[in-house]
Amino acid sequence: MIDQHTKNPLPPKAAQRYRKLAIGLVLLLALTATAGYWLLYSASGLQSAAAAANRWGGGMIRLTGVHGTLQDLHIETIHFNNTELSLTLQNLHMRWDPAQLFHRQISIQRLALASIHIDQHAIDTAPSAPQPPDSLLLPFGLSIASMTADAIHLNAASQEDAAPVITDLALTLESDGQHHQLKQLNFTTPWATVESQAELDGNAPFALNARIGAIAAGSWGGIDTTVTGNLNQLTIQSASRPPATNMTLQAQLQPFAANPVTQLHAILQQWNPSDFAANAPQAKLSVSAQLTQNEAGQLTGNIDIENHAPAPLDQGGIPLSAIHARALISSQLLALPEIRALSGKGGVVRGPLAWDRNKHTLTADLAVERIDPQQLDTRLQSAAISGKIELTGDADKQSARADLRDGSLRLTAGITRDADELILEQFNLQRNRSRLTGQGKLQLTGEQMFDVSGALINFNSADFIQTADSSLNATLQVSGQLLPMVSGTLTYAIHNSRLAKSPVNGSGEIAFTGTGRFSGKAELLAGSNRLLAHGRMDGEQHDVQLTVNAPALAQLGLGVSGDLQTQLTFRGTMQAPDLDWKLTSKQLELPGKQKLSGISASARWHQKDTIALNLAVETYRAHEQATIKQLSAILDGKTAGHRLAVNANINKDTAVQLAASGSLSPAKPGLPPRWQGQLTELSATGNMPVRLLAPAALAASTTLFSLNDAALSISSGSVRIEQLHWTPSSWKTRGDFTGIALLPDTPAHAKDAPLQLGGRWQFDAAAQLTGELHIQRERGDWTLPGDVPQRLGLQQLQLQATARHGNLSGQFALNSEALGSVQAELALMLPSKKTQWSTAKESPLQGNIHATLTSLKWLNASGNNLRADGELRVQAGIHGTLQQPDIHGTVAGTNLSLALLEQGIRLQQGTLAARFQQANLHIDRLHFASPHAAPPDNRLFRDLALQDTAGSLTVSGKIGLTGSSGQLDFSLDRLPLAHKTDYWIVTSGQGAIHLQNNRLSVTGGLQTDAGLIMQPPENRPALPDDIVLVNTPSAQQPQKLALDLDMNLNLGEKFYIRASGLEGRLTGQLQARSSGNQPLKLTGTIAAQDAAFKAYGQDLKVRRGIVSFQGSLDDPNLNVLAVREGLAVEAGVEIAGSVRHPRVKLVSTPEVPDTEKLSWIVLGRKPDTSGLDTSVLLSAAGSILGGQSGSGLTDRITQALGVDEITFKQAGVGSSLSGQIGVIGKRISSRAYLSYERGLTATTIGITKLTYNLTPKVTVVTQAGEDSAVDLFYTIQFD
Incomplete structure (x- = not known):
């Protein structure tokens, strides 16, 4: 049966066409794959792609030096140029994965650039307002695992060898097309090193979160910033990292608005400008800005600046104490409707200031009130200046006017500027009869002609600055042109003038062209001093003569005294000079207590190439100390070959000799003259003698110093300087040394040889410091000075310092029989600099210390009065910065002992538990025991119940390690203070010691448990009053401390005295107070109980003995009654008044005449009727009523x-x-x-x-x- 669903077969021609089409598609795919592979993975494919980019780029893009493949490519230069900017990428190397394109992903494993150069072109049209993007979505994913750029330059085309603005850029990026994540963006600028991360959403409103950390150069330290919100509204918060300058900032931004900043709150505390720029003034500034956007889109609010340490300009400070201003800020307007700048006591500058960017106008109307010029600069005279300063102007015309005055002091000035010229309409400064006037103008077009003139009329400089009186009458005029080079004529005339007490006259006319050509004559007469200069200097031939004859420099009143005579003649050219110069001075005193005597100098440099220099100075004194004696320098020979010899005696025991030979090369374009030759002799005597072993190559100029292959013998050792090279921007050196003896004059009785060190060094310093230093003990020992020299028993002493990659590190190791062992390490980060390296207060520290001190006896060398011993163990880590180190660790002490022999303090069995915290040492407990010594008179202390345990001293608190600060609490429990001839005291109490900013505060209370004050022996050796020691070295004055004292002293019930004839018990209490450097004040009363007073062999009973202090330490009030008892007439002495003004009278019971009272006191009977007792009684009366002690030779014999x-x-x-x-x-x-x-x-x-x-x-x-x-x-x- 036939199947109905069977299709009819294709005709043969149709099938053939489909076969051809399939084959074609396969061939096309194969060709495409082959072409893609060829393009991506072959060098020829990359070259073809680069050629196509250059051909189709229309001149905007150009690739050169292309190598590798498109997957792994290297391009030497990529240049992009359009109307807005030029971009050049150098040495690009990129490796990426093309296969990820099939997954809609661009994946770059590595993108490296040597440099990026960005040059912006000038644009005539105004930039359009920024607009927010519609979308930030990507059509593909993007991954950059690593992108680096060594340097990024901005606008470098106009600045050759310009330093990059960004270096060491590193980037990592991940994006799925919608969510963009910047995992890393790190880079370094001249101002800071930045580390940042960010996340951005590609959909509106484009949410953004970012974190930025910056370590700024200088004192800014670390700054952390967070950015939150979206691209329509951003919130920025910044804060500094401790311990840097305290700074906080909060801002609200609308990036695409006309005025993007809607809110700004900023606080900066304790900011010192000199920490950020070496030439900036010193100050402690607190800055606050509170600004909010108003309805008109303008920022408005207050800006406040407080200066907590104002100082005059000449002392390197800022003389303003505060600036307060209301602000109105937008992109087109900066307005300060009310400025208040405060200076000194009541000085104010106030008024409005505004600058309109659209209208190009600047206006200011400032009122000056009670400004003291001396607050601005201490060299100025004091005044209270008030007046006005006005500034007005637009794009066509600007003007400034000032009218300031105080009594007879007045300053008026006016200046205007338009498109064609700048005119100084008037300048008038006057005070009393002094007056300075001036006017002038400068053409701003063409050759820029100028003409300025001024006059001094009865001008006394002492009216304005602190200097000698004067009365100057002079005229000055300068006229000429600025283009094509500065040229003109200066004329001046001084007549009928006086400087200090000396007449002054002079005149001159000098024509100048550029900075190296002039001709004319100048003369000045001041008292008996005369200066005359005349001649010409041009580019080819010079003829200049200068004569100074100043026999009395003190007449000038400039702080210089003595005499000076010099003559200079200069002819020829700089290449072939003919120069003669002479200078003499018998005595010359310079500011700063510097004195020179016996100066004689002469120089000759003739066209025949002969050169000679002779210099001699008898003495040079600084601050009354002779520093140099008999300095002489002689140079003789020719420019191409000459010899220099220098001899000098420094201080008392050092003689220096130096000799060199070489030649002087002439100056070249851009280079100064340079001397080059050999150092042939260098020697110095003294504690560490120095001697050059062989000639060394030497070169020197104003911008260069170089010494190579110098071998020196120093202190019985040797030093080899392989290289020493210096320029203004860098220096480098390397060498080694061995056998350098420290203290080579150690006394002969020392058993060991002096300590000898050896080591090596190598440093190269420019923008960064690199190199190393190594010092170690080679042999010998260190002996501490003292009555009994103490050797340390050194076994190891080593110091290692290394500087590499912006870090400076050091290691120290010490092992000693007497000290113990010390191991320390420290690392310091060096800030990056454009020019020369340096350290910064904010440089981070990292280190540790491990020390085990087995004995403290080495402290005994600090003084004969001190005896110390014990063990200390220190474990500490060091962090923080150079300005604020952060130290953490512990200190433990055992078997500590401390004795102050002269004070009778003997502390034993001491223990210490302490810890480091930041820059402080916290003493948790320092405890000493002190055994009691037997009292010198047991019958006075029969019932004294001293505990079996010893007395004690306990201390706790903290001590600042980097400044003068500390807080200590102390407690005394029956602590004995014993001196065998002076006193024996046992005391208890507690108190506190506080030190801050050079101010020491001591508070607390002490009570005597028992005590005895004894008469010191009178046979102690001492120099007579008429012997004065001279030529003793003056010790450096320590920095004075202001003392605040508040101590309560209670004598207790067992405090006795046996001195100056007084024997008994003292009771009472005193309050001792002092504030700052004010004298010590005492309040309270001391009373004598059960006391007797021995005078002239008699015992007087002290019935009343009261000393009352009411402030002054040396003038207490007295209320004393001492009577000789047991006689028919009980006579005595009564003292009232004060120590400085005592009132002494004789008393008796019953009442008798004073002569008889005196006899009963001294002789115990009535006076002899024959008058034979008169001499004795007169002597006694003089002693008693005159206030003498009565302790004569006979008293001591009795x-x-x-x-x-x-x-x-x-x-x-x-x-x-x-x-x-x-x-x-x-x-x-x-x-x-x-x-x-x-x-x-x-x-x-x-x-x-x-x-x-x-x-x-x-x-x-x-x-x-x-x-x-x-x-x-x-x-x-x-x-």
Whole structure:
């Protein structure tokens, strides 16, 4: 059966056509695949593609140096140019995966560029406003695993050798076509190193999130920034990383709006401009800007700048203390409706300022109120200047006017500018009779002709600056042209003038062309000093003569004194000069206390190529110290070959000799003259003698110094300088040394040889520092000075410093028998610079310290009064920055001991627990024990219950390691202070010590547990008052500390005194206070209890002894009553008033005349009726009423023998003794007195007396010896 569904077969011709079509398609596909493979994977395919791009690019794109394949290609240069910019890519190397195109993905594994140069062309038409994109979707995915560019240059075509604005760019990007992820975008600029990441959505409104981290050069440090929002509204937040300058910023942006910034809040604290630019002034600025967009699209708000450390300009500061301004800012307008700049005390500059970009107008109307010029520059005279400053202008005409005054001081000035000329309409400065006027104009077209004139009329410079008085009358005129080069004529005339007290006159006319051609004459006479210069200098021939004859420089009043005479004649050319020069001075004193004497100099340089120089200086003194004596320099020979010899005596023990020979090459275009030759001799004596071992090559000019292959003997060792090369932009050096002895004059009794060091160095410094330094101990030891020299027992001493790849690192190692061991490492990052390398305060630190100090006895070398010992262990890590290091670690001390011998402080059994935190050392606990010494007089302290344990001192707190700051708390518990001849004290208490900004504050309270003040021995050796030591070196004055003291001193109940005849117990308390550098003030009272006063062999009972302090330390109030008791008349002394103005009077019970009171005090009886006691009583009266201590030779003998009286007097009437007699007496009890009397010239045995007081009026006297008797005396007193 026939199948109905069977199709009819194709006709043969149709089948043949389909076969041909299939074969054609297969061949086309094969050809396409072959062509694609050829294009992608063959070098010829890449060359064809590059040729097609160059041919079809229409001149906009040009590829050169094409190598490799399209998959892995290298192109030396790609240049693109259109009307807006020129783009040049150099040394492009890209490797990518073409197979990913079938997956709608462009995958680039590596894209590397050596440099990118971008040059923008000037466009006449105004740029159109930016418009937001419709879409940021990509038709394919994009992956860039690594893209790098070594350098990117902007507008480099106009600046040859311009430094790149971006270096070391690295990028990683991933995108699926809609979500774009910038995983890494890192690069370095001259201002910062930047690391960033970002995510962007390709659909509107194009959400964006980004993080940007920057490490800025200089003091900005690290800055972290986040960007959130979308392309229609962005929020930016920035903050600095500690410890850099504190900065925060918040901003709202609308990128495609006419005024994109809608809100800006910025705060910058403690900003110092000098940290960012070496020539910038010093200041501590706090800047605040709070700006918000108003309805008109303008930013409006306040800008405030506070200067916390204002300083005058001449002291490197900013003289303004604050600037406050309201601001109105847009793309076309900058307006400050109200500016207030504050200076000094009450000085203000206020007013509006506005700049309109569309109208090209600038206006300002500033009012000046009470500005003191001395606040701006301390060299100016003080005043209170007020007035106005006005600025107006548009695109066609601008003008500025000032009118400032204070009393007779006035400044008026006006200047205008239009398209054709600049005119100084007036300049008038006057004060009192002084006046300076000027006017002038400058053509702004053609040859730019100028004409300026001025006059001084009775001008006293002391009216304006701090200098000598003067009265100057002068005229000055300068006229000429600026194009094609500066040329003109200057004329001046000075007449009827005075400088200081000397008349001044002069005149001159000088014609000039450019900077190297002039001719004319100038003369100046000031007192007896004269300057005359005349001649001409042009490009080919010179003839100049200069004469200065100044026998009295002090007449000029410029801070220079002495005399100076010089003559200079210069003819010929710079290539063939004919020069003669002479200079002499007997005495020359320069500012800064610099003095030179005996100066003589002469120089000759003739066209015959002969050259000679002679220089001699007898002395050079700086700050009254002779630094150089007998300096001489001699140069002789020809330009092509000459010899230089220099000899100098420096200080007292150093003689320097230098000799060199060489030649001087003339200046060349762009290069100064250059000297080149050999250093043939160099030697110096002193503690470290130096001697050149062989001649060394030497070259020098104003821009170059080079020394090569120099071998020196230094301090019994040797140094080899292989290279030393310096230019203004770089320097390099390398060499080595060995056997360099430190302190080579170590005393002969030292057992070991002095410490000798060896090492090597190699450094190359330009924009970066590279190299290394190595120093190590080779042999010998270091001996600490002192009465008993102490050797350290050094076993290892090594220092290694290395600079590479922008990092400076160092290692230090020390091992010593006396010290222990120290290991330290430190690394410092060096900031990148365009020119010369340097360190920065914000450079990061990284390091550690490990130290084990087994003994502290080496501290004893710091003074004979100190004795220290113990062990310390330090473990610390160092981070942070050079300005604010961050140190973490611990310090542990054991078996610590410290003794201050003269002060009687002996601390033992000490322990220390401390830790480092940032730049501070926190002392958790420093504890010492101190054993009690036996009191010098046990009978005074029988009931004193000292604990069995020793006294103690405990300290805690923190000490700043990088500045003068610290906070310590101390506690004393029965701490003994003992000095065998002066005092013995046991005290307790607590207090605090605070140090900040050179201000020391001490507060607390101390109480004496027990104490005894003793009379110091009077036989201590001391120089007489009439001996004065001279020529002693003056110690450098330490920086003064301001002291704030607030201490309470309580004497307690067991504080005794035994000094200057006073023996007893003292009670009371004192409050000691001081503030800053004010004198110490005391308030409080000290009272004597159970006290006796010994004077003239007698014991006076102190019934009342009060010393009251009410401020002054050396003038307390006195209230003292001391009486001799147990006699018929109890007489004594009463003292009132103050120490400086005491009121002393004699008292007695019952009341008797003063002469008798004095006799009862001194002799214990009525005065002798014969008047023989008068001399003794007069002496005693002078002593008591004159305030002397009464501690004479006889008093010291009586104390040594244990008697109460040793006197010499005339024998009484009726006595068996005659003439002068000597008396030795001892009081046995309050009623009995035993004495022995003997004639000074007699040979008899003398008389022994016993005097006994039965009652105050009845006395029995028995005597034995030459005359034995018993006498009964009855005393009757009559008023």
